[in-house]
Amino acid sequence: MNATMLSDFATRAATVGVDVVPFAVPFFILTIVIEMVWAARRDPTAYEPGDTLTSLAMGLGSTVAGALVAGLIALVMGWLYAHRVATVPVLWWTQWWMWIAVFLLDDFNYYLFHRSAHRMRWFWASHVNHHTSQHYNLSTALRQTWTGFPALSFAFRVWPAFIGVPPGMLLTVGGINLVYQYWIHTEAIRRMPRWFEAVMNTPSHHRVHHATNPRYLDRNFAGVFIVWDRLLGTYQPERDDDPVRYGVVHQLGTFSLLTVAFHEWASIARDLWRAPWSAKLGYVVRPPGWSHDGTRDTSDMIRARWLAGQEQV
Numbered sequence: 001m002n003a004t005m006l007s008d009f010a011t012r013a014a015t016v017g018v019d020v021v022p023f024a025v026p027f028f029i030l031t032i033v034i035e036m037v038w039a040a041r042r043d044p045t046a047y048e049p050g051d052t053l054t055s056l057a058m059g060l061g062s063t064v065a066g067a068l069v070a071g072l073i074a075l076v077m078g079w080l081y082a083h084r085v086a087t088v089p090v091l092w093w094t095q096w097w098m099w100i101a102v103f104l105l106d107d108f109n110y111y112l113f114h115r116s117a118h119r120m121r122w123f124w125a126s127h128v129n130h131h132t133s134q135h136y137n138l139s140t141a142l143r144q145t146w147t148g149f150p151a152l153s154f155a156f157r158v159w160p161a162f163i164g165v166p167p168g169m170l171l172t173v174g175g176i177n178l179v180y181q182y183w184i185h186t187e188a189i190r191r192m193p194r195w196f197e198a199v200m201n202t203p204s205h206h207r208v209h210h211a212t213n214p215r216y217l218d219r220n221f222a223g224v225f226i227v228w229d230r231l232l233g234t235y236q237p238e239r240d241d242d243p244v245r246y247g248v249v250h251q252l253g254t255f256s257l258l259t260v261a262f263h264e265w266a267s268i269a270r271d272l273w274r275a276p277w278s279a280k281l282g283y284v285v286r287p288p289g290w291s292h293d294g295t296r297d298t299s300d301m302i303r304a305r306w307l308a309g310q311e312q313v
Helices: 004-017 021-042 047-080 090-094 096-119 121-131 137-142 156-162 167-182 192-201 203-209 226-232 259-275 299-312
Strands: none
Touching: 021 167, 021 203, 047 137, 047 156, 047 167, 047 192, 047 259, 090 096, 096 156, 096 167, 096 226, 121 137, 121 259, 156 167
């Protein structure tokens, strides 16, 4: 591919976007099969048929849901770009540094979204299904939401169009970000080289994020670069003396697709029906586990109680 072809490709990607995810699907399938073979020999408990099927079905449903609303998201991005407050010169669309800058911005926006998805129950209701597996393997990466659009979580990623970033560029780097996060859902890789662990998100870092251990709750929100967590105080290394336990604090105990996809939305509805008017908003915007009468635990409360116990030992 010569310079002219690269320039034309970059211009097209910035203009209409390039969806890299379909190109990665064969890689996803191949590596899941390889990991299954590895698990059969090294760790037979790594894969459970019902759990794996649930993850794959959630991934398929997420793909369908995404396709149904893709046009609406494109309209939002187009509107923001049409009313942009600045214009990025077309010449910059083909520059490598521009793509890196937008990729970094998009990854930081993902960090903000991901942190919010664990700290505000409205966003958590859409995101929680990704955490419901008690296993941690490459198929878990495909356990994605069906309700990201109604939850408005896309707002974290599309706003740069308003400051002049071409929508196609945002869609392209967003897809690359998503594909990167696939490989970090595995126990087959223990640690990467120290320099890599210092900068990039890795299986070790992301295992912490999927853990229910008090030490690990609400940590390591990174997409690609773990430096955001290191800079903003949400980083926690994986420790050999505290093995990771996966899932959610209150495990679902079912492989039902409807339960996995919608259980937290149903729970919010029940709380809104039962709560006094003065507390209703809290069940939407406060952290998961918050209750107006203090009968439930948030992750902060669980961690504080655990830390108090550690100090007494």
